[in-house]
Amino acid sequence: MKRILLAVALFCGVYSAQAIKIIHGPYLQAVTDTEATIMWVTDVDALSWVEVAPEDGKHFYYRDRPKFYQTDMGKRIIGTVHQVRVTGLKPGTKYRYAIASKEVLAQKGNRIHYGNIVSTNVYRKVAQTIPTLDPKKESIEFVVMNDVHAKNEKMEAYLTHCFKKGETDMVIFNGDMVSSIPSIETLYKGFLDTAVKHFASDVPFYYVRGNHETRGKYSGDYLKYFPTTTGKPYYTITHGNTFFIMLDGGEDKPDNNIEYYETAAYDDYRKEVAEWLKTVVESNECKSAKHRVVFLHMPPIEGHKMWHGTRQIQEMYLPILNNANISVMLCGHVHKYSYHTNQAAFPIVVNSFEDALKVKIDANGIKVDVVDMAGAIKATHSFK
Numbered sequence: 001m002k003r004i005l006l007a008v009a010l011f012c013g014v015y016s017a018q019a020i021k022i023i024h025g026p027y028l029q030a031v032t033d034t035e036a037t038i039m040w041v042t043d044v045d046a047l048s049w050v051e052v053a054p055e056d057g058k059h060f061y062y063r064d065r066p067k068f069y070q071t072d073m074g075k076r077i078i079g080t081v082h083q084v085r086v087t088g089l090k091p092g093t094k095y096r097y098a099i100a101s102k103e104v105l106a107q108k109g110n111r112i113h114y115g116n117i118v119s120t121n122v123y124r125k126v127a128q129t130i131p132t133l134d135p136k137k138e139s140i141e142f143v144v145m146n147d148v149h150a151k152n153e154k155m156e157a158y159l160t161h162c163f164k165k166g167e168t169d170m171v172i173f174n175g176d177m178v179s180s181i182p183s184i185e186t187l188y189k190g191f192l193d194t195a196v197k198h199f200a201s202d203v204p205f206y207y208v209r210g211n212h213e214t215r216g217k218y219s220g221d222y223l224k225y226f227p228t229t230t231g232k233p234y235y236t237i238t239h240g241n242t243f244f245i246m247l248d249g250g251e252d253k254p255d256n257n258i259e260y261y262e263t264a265a266y267d268d269y270r271k272e273v274a275e276w277l278k279t280v281v282e283s284n285e286c287k288s289a290k291h292r293v294v295f296l297h298m299p300p301i302e303g304h305k306m307w308h309g310t311r312q313i314q315e316m317y318l319p320i321l322n323n324a325n326i327s328v329m330l331c332g333h334v335h336k337y338s339y340h341t342n343q344a345a346f347p348i349v350v351n352s353f354e355d356a357l358k359v360k361i362d363a364n365g366i367k368v369d370v371v372d373m374a375g376a377i378k379a380t381h382s383f384k
């Protein structure tokens, strides 16, 4: 009887549940020149929205701001993982945003009983911002890191030496940020909370899936946390004078390897990626850009590190890319730095697991600095 009374009381709002909390995020995803996705997580089910305001010097609450909700099949979504797409933005523009989540205390039939609201503080604090991409931007800068394998101290070092607030446009996670995804907590503890602490609420990161992100019970939820414009782990963006292709090579060993327990189907997946890539390199956006930069976790480099996955990449992706006037390909995976000019029709930089790449692209071309964890530049490559 007591339990029934408590349930009724909760539904009627007599008792307020413990205050809802934002426990991860917000972080920006799939930022383009006109849209962006804001991601965050609450500790309990909630109905969530994002309010957006221009950076015009007026207070966030100067007027009612447009609200964006996560919807599916015409219905606003209730849950703990919030993925809100903001649309109708202008290229090369910074917008302020605030997130809000209204806790759901109970649902009975069609009735929903709401509790407290948690939101980012835009009363006194400076609001977080969405910087949209801009094909007309004359100079862009970004940081690339890979094979972090959940070692947050590496990220901290890379960001300390390579990330410059107000100058760095984006960060690229070029695969193997974690060793496996046995739980979603692995992603937060492995790198995502550190990314949010340093930059990810205001500067976008673009994730290139590595072979290790394909492993673990929750690896199939990858796109729920890292949504893209294609709905797949492979996608493109344009920023400044450059067209970027984020590729996915799947796993490294043959599909029937015992490590995959009969779940791998990457031979067919790589065919799917190659078919997509054919259409991408024929697009006007790709052809009209001054530079074309490819990110791919596993490098198609001849030698004893060429396993089944990289061999298929060499056979299936390279013939397409070799005819696409690619400026440079940036890879990771083998944990060792190397530079190649004889493996494809374009140069390939393989970044190690203890360096980051600091890249600047402007009218003079592409400059890639290989920066170690102490901030020393180990090598520099320039491409026209």
Ligand SMILES: [Fe+2]
Residues within 6 Å of the ligand: 175, 176, 210, 211, 212, 297, 332, 333, 334
């Ligand atoms: Fe890898």
